[in-house]
Amino acid sequence: MRSELLNEYEQNAANAARKIYCVRDGGLKESDAPPSLKSLGEVNGFSGETGVVLANEDGVLLGTGDGEDAFFAAAAAEKLPDGQYSFDQEFDERIANLVVLGWLLGTYRFDRYKNQKPASASLVAPAKTDFSAVLRSAEAVGLVRDLVNTPAGDMSPAALEQAARNIAETCGAQIDVTTGDELLAENFPMIHAVGRASSSAPRLIDMRWGDESAPRVTLVGKGVTFDSGGLNIKVGSGMALMKKDMGGGAHTLALARMIMKANLNVRLRALVPAVENAISGNAFRPSDVLPSRKGLTVEIGNTDAEGRLILADALALGGEEKPDLMISLATLTGAARVALGPELVPFYCDDEHLASDLEAASSHVADPVWRMPLWRNYESMLSSQIADVNHISGGSFAGSVTAALFLKKFALEAKAWMHFDLYAWRPKPLPGRPQGGEAQAIRALFEVIAARFPAR
Known part of the structure; x- marks a missing residue:
């Protein structure tokens, strides 16, 4: 900006x-x-x-x-x-x-790879502007756009970790990162399995901030820095935008930054499992059965549905503290785009008051979301003959719903949980919303969190 x-x-x-x-x-x-x-x-x-x-x-x-x-x-x-x-x-x-x-x-311009940096017009803002709030939002949107727009060659799991470290340093947060085979020792087997085929080691980024005694808010974001599809390899056109598959992690870091900059009265935890879903001789396979941090065994129906696997281990970790609110953010399913298109973000939540508050905030700050059902009858689509659960359904129906139902199994300890199936990309430009990486739902989420846990 x-x-x-x-x-x-x-x-x-x-x-x-x-x-x-x-x-x-x-x-x-x-x-x-x-x-x-x-x-x-x-x-x-x-x-x-x-x-x-x-x-x-x-x-x-x-x-x-x-x-x-x-x-x-x-x-x-x-x-x-x-x-x-x-x-x-x-x-x-x-x-x-x-x-x-x-x-x-x-x-906003994504000009990291441009030699010429164009000048911009300046604004004398209207008298009633809340400057701190507006700048906080604009910086968060810019951060998401910058991270998502960066090509995967420059946005590896290690680079995403560095972005998190920069935010932690700026905001006075503590950060710990579990990397490579340490994930197995610390019981994150699914994060390790998804990322082990890449030359850039998988990792779990864990950022903490705020008073230990404050209400606990935990954010969990999918950080797949590039998704080849794994052994269920994508076609070329399917890989074209897969640099954006770390969009959930980018949103998590941006929302965390908003919360910390506003000094909200929360004990914040931001978890980003960062991996590249690559292909090599040790890549995980369709039909494998993976252990999970939660203790459930998971049959792999398709290696191209890797995001929910890494989220599941991170959600299980986040739930161990029984947070007052846990939120997962992920570029998870094509089914969400078929249902609602690129601009409208589906979210899942069983808490009626929380869902209502989010819908009101969405309208107030012009950050569109749409509530989808956690339809329990579809849980049978995730059944497995050889494991506790399959991570995908066996058919083409309700893909976004079944993905959310799978994640819910790992988030049960949270007092309230919301899941957002993001696109994190704008295919068609509008004023102020250029084609490319895009921030979705985090401005509305911030309003809800700030109303529940106002600044100290």
């Missing part, structure tokens, strides 16, 4: 900045824009369509369409030249926060 953002509202700066006039679809004549801007709009057929930006020396016209896109300001941040701008109208705090967040997201 390159945009300069004043952290206090300064009237002098606002007066000096070029004004942005928001125009809803069909509302140009009724807007407060100067006559020259209205004439410019009329000449160019401007009617207030979302994302359309026109400017002259008297200011900027910004189309907001029907007003339903919470991040309408992103288009201005993306398209306006270097300079300082301010909005000509006042917003309440909720809208002001979304406006500024949209602006900041509009300045």
